[in-house]
Structures are given as structure tokens and as C-alpha cells.
Amino acid sequence: MDETDRELLRLLARDARTPAAELARMLDVSRSTVQNRIDRLLSDGVISKFTVEMGQGHSAALIRAVVMIKLETGDSRKLISRLRAINEVEALTAVNGAFDFHLDLQVSSLPRLDEVLSEIRRLPSVQETNTSICLNRFK
Secondary structure, eight states: OOHHHHHHHHHHHHOTTOOHHHHHHHHTSOHHHHHHHHHHHHHTTSBOSTTTOBOTTTGGGSEEEEEEEEEOSSOOHHHHHHHHTSTTEEEEEEOOSSOSEEEEEEESSHHHHHHHHHHHHHSTTEEEEEEEEOOOOOO
């Protein structure tokens, strides 16, 4: 499984009904490449059905992280819009205390996490971030 497969799985997990043509555009590959990869992921048992249930061990390949963001004083509406536009942002929550926002991220690799964190830190009005990688998830 390569980076494109992991990104495809992340997109399908977000919305399994996304058309192959749109997935191809998002991944910058051909529609037939997307369909071939989906077919292979199905035959390999990585995808068991289109609510996108990943086989045991495959979801562990995805990295989850929590990012706390402290803002400079001012209107945060533009920042909220920009954070929501980042594909890897699973949830964005306003919080009280030392930080202003709590982000749940899901990324395909540590280098991608570094890229996303750099993107977040460059956003106007972001004063400070604090990131923790999730090691285990309990229900």
C-alpha cells in the first residue's frame, strides 16, 4: 500500500460515495487508476464494504493527531474557514482555556503530518500550536 492508496482510503472514509472522477481529480491521477486501486483494495480485503471498513491493521497505518491552537486576538472566522478546508482535519472545536481550538487530524504519514502542521502554523493569526500524536484509541 502506497501513499496514494492511503490518501484514497482517507477520502473514501470521509465520503464513500465520492465519484471516482472526483477522487481522481483530488488525487491527481486518472479515473481508471482510482477504479483499479479501489478494485485492488477490495480484492485484498483492505475495503470490506463501502461504508469503508478497513481490515484489521490497515487503519493503524493512518496517523491521528490532536492539535491545540492559540490565536492572536481578533476575528477568527477566516481562520476557521481555512482550517476546515484542510483535508486532513477531521474535527475542529472551539475550546476554552490556554488554547482556542482543538483539531483532530488524520494523516497518512509522519511527513504529511509535518506538512499539515507547517501549513497550520503559517496561517494568519495562529500564535502557537501544541501537537500530540494519538497512540491508541479507546471507545
